[in-house]
Amino acid sequence: MTDIVLKTEGLTKHYGGVHALNDANxxxxxxxHIAIVGDNGAGKSTFVRQITGVESRTxxxxxxxxxxxxxxxxxxxxxxxxxxxxxNLALADDLDVPSNLFLGREIIRFNxxxxxxxxxxxxxxxxxxxxxxxxxxxxNLDNPIRNMSxxxxxxxxxxxxxSFASKLIIMDEPTAAxxxxxxxxxxxxxxxxxxxGIPLILVSHNLRQVIDLVDRIIVFRRGHIxxxxxxxxxxxxxxxxxxTGVKSQNTATASI
Amino acid sequence: MTAAMAPRAQSRARPPELNIFLALVLITxxxxxxxxxxxxxxxxxxRDNVPGLFNQARLQIIILQVSITGIIAIGVTxxxxxxxxxxxxxxIVGATAMISMSFAQVALVNGNPNPKAIFGxxxxxxxxxxxxxxxxxxxxxxxxxxxxxxxxTKIPPFIAxxxxxxxxxxxxxxxxxxxxxxxxxxxxxxxxNGDFLGWITFGALPGQGLNPVLLFIxxxxxxxxxxxxxxYGKRCYAIGSNEEAARISGINVARHKxxxxxxxxxxxxxxxxxxxxxxxxxxxxxxxxxxxxAIAMAVIGGVSLSGGRGSxxxxxxxxxxxxxxxxxxxxxxxDAYYQEMVKGAIIVGAVVxxxxxxxxxxxxx
Ligand SMILES: Nc1ncnc2c1ncn2[C@@H]1O[C@H](COP(=O)(O)OP(=O)(O)OP(=O)(O)O)[C@@H](O)[C@H]1O
Ligand SMILES: [Mg+2]
Numbered sequence: 001m002t003d004i005v006l007k008t009e010g011l012t013k014h015y016g017g018v019h020a021l022n023d024a025n026x027x028x029x030x031x032x033h034i035a036i037v038g039d040n041g042a043g044k045s046t047f048v049r050q051i052t053g054v055e056s057r058t059x060x061x062x063x064x065x066x067x068x069x070x071x072x073x074x075x076x077x078x079x080x081x082x083x084x085x086x087x088n089l090a091l092a093d094d095l096d097v098p099s100n101l102f103l104g105r106e107i108i109r110f111n112x113x114x115x116x117x118x119x120x121x122x123x124x125x126x127x128x129x130x131x132x133x134x135x136x137x138x139x140n141l142d143n144p145i146r147n148m149s150x151x152x153x154x155x156x157x158x159x160x161x162x163s164f165a166s167k168l169i170i171m172d173e174p175t176a177a178x179x180x181x182x183x184x185x186x187x188x189x190x191x192x193x194x195x196x197g198i199p200l201i202l203v204s205h206n207l208r209q210v211i212d213l214v215d216r217i218i219v220f221r222r223g224h225i226x227x228x229x230x231x232x233x234x235x236x237x238x239x240x241x242x243x244t245g246v247k248s249q250n251t252a253t254a255s256i
Numbered sequence: 257m258t259a260a261m262a263p264r265a266q267s268r269a270r271p272p273e274l275n276i277f278l279a280l281v282l283i284t285x286x287x288x289x290x291x292x293x294x295x296x297x298x299x300x301x302x303r304d305n306v307p308g309l310f311n312q313a314r315l316q317i318i319i320l321q322v323s324i325t326g327i328i329a330i331g332v333t334x335x336x337x338x339x340x341x342x343x344x345x346x347x348i349v350g351a352t353a354m355i356s357m358s359f360a361q362v363a364l365v366n367g368n369p370n371p372k373a374i375f376g377x378x379x380x381x382x383x384x385x386x387x388x389x390x391x392x393x394x395x396x397x398x399x400x401x402x403x404x405x406x407x408x409t410k411i412p413p414f415i416a417x418x419x420x421x422x423x424x425x426x427x428x429x430x431x432x433x434x435x436x437x438x439x440x441x442x443x444x445x446x447x448x449n450g451d452f453l454g455w456i457t458f459g460a461l462p463g464q465g466l467n468p469v470l471l472f473i474x475x476x477x478x479x480x481x482x483x484x485x486x487x488y489g490k491r492c493y494a495i496g497s498n499e500e501a502a503r504i505s506g507i508n509v510a511r512h513k514x515x516x517x518x519x520x521x522x523x524x525x526x527x528x529x530x531x532x533x534x535x536x537x538x539x540x541x542x543x544x545x546x547x548x549x550a551i552a553m554a555v556i557g558g559v560s561l562s563g564g565r566g567s568x569x570x571x572x573x574x575x576x577x578x579x580x581x582x583x584x585x586x587x588x589x590x591d592a593y594y595q596e597m598v599k600g601a602i603i604v605g606a607v608v609x610x611x612x613x614x615x616x617x618x619x620x621x
Contacts, residue, residue, distance in 0.1 A: 078506065093498060116487045
């Protein structure tokens, strides 16, 4: 079972009386891109928060990269190679693009402990190179990102996670607030992840995008995983009928 | 990305320091005009019996005053950049001055035992490095306590440093039961009153008494470089800008905060050493209200009280503005009481300006 990157068993989260997530069984294979879809409040974000350890789960087990894990937060998850782009961005508004991309793993020119001299040129060049590869257009990299549009900021956040991620990247509605052009840029970044063989979990309401980008689609409904659909064997209408509860797979586990 | 946004995003924003510098020029000009109107001059020498183009005495007072509080403001700037505040620096100056001065005393004054002696003769006539190290240790110790309280107990910086402000002032008074400590060694007095500039330039550039200014410039340059070119600076801005993002990025936020507050404490200690060397005495009331002057200098210099923005260069210009305004009021013979009132208004005004800048930025962003 070495090609299973992430696996959950009976993952459950209750907020008091709210059963946001119930007994979720889930598997993600090496290199696989999976989408999670479902109505508002279906439990998608809750699922993501349990995996990355933002919240502590009520019940269930998680395996990541061959061992059972219990992350204490996004930093812990990151150190194991799991990256998450949250609905609210984790960027430093007063820093420019290279500083944000390299925050916490700066390139050093000369090591002096906390007073190490930064290699600003190298970080800027790498940023330019990386953004060019993904097709993200940002007019001036040296401006604080505060002055950028929501879409540009989102692109920076995603590019940042994409370059950090080594084993898995999770994105919760990365294009929800973006225009057409910016959505296309984010989708480009996602395709480069596929080329690099990095697995992805993408939470999205955009069914066109989901069918375009991923291999497999997991449907959440009222805190339960109700379907696992191969991209080639489904279409928009099919997915919608699972989301709305018209159809249901009676398998308890979401993996095929 | 709308078409309307593109041009602004493309042009690199004008550095805010430039605006502050223009404000400095403008304010200086206003005082020059006010002085001219009264028949004198703010900057220039109008007396026939004194040589020189500039009003040497006034300029010297401005830069000396600015230098000592300015050294504190360098530390305060870094604290504010990480989103904190330091109300204790003035009291740290007081406590540090008292403690380090007692290690700088001479045993004999005009052949008689030192009338202000704190310790016995075995702790007198010590090499100058002793009071310097003792002073810096005091400042760092106080700063460490500030930092540890703020980073690990989640007490708001305002409260933690307010506590330190009261306690350190208590230490300053308790140390010698409120008595001033005087009669330092010559080498200690020379720290501020000597002529380092003349010494390293073999007398080409005499600068008797300008050592505090040199120290201020050196420390300002050092920390400006650190903030711009090192990991330390990057982390300061990141933490002030978005502490959560910094933490998720793997920055040890708590440890960095402790470091910044300790640095601020050490800078307050530098100011204390300079001050009591210059005055040749230490009093428990030294440095009262300096913390507010230092904060005002930083805020006038464009350091945002909400963190993440500002620079040492800005603070240095802010300090000059502060100095020009204060001595400007003296030059037009405004009464000292009015000066204090105006000083209060400047501090509040600087904060209002900061919030206005933020609101404008929010509207633009
Ligand atoms: N901290 C919380 N406390 C109480 N209830 C919560 C909390 N977080 C989420 N919930 C509830 O859990 C359920 C699942 O929420 P979740 O955020 O996972 O939905 P979602 O599928 O991500 O929806 P959306 O598409 O709107 O983002 C909702 O009913 C929500 O109200
Ligand atoms: Mg959600």
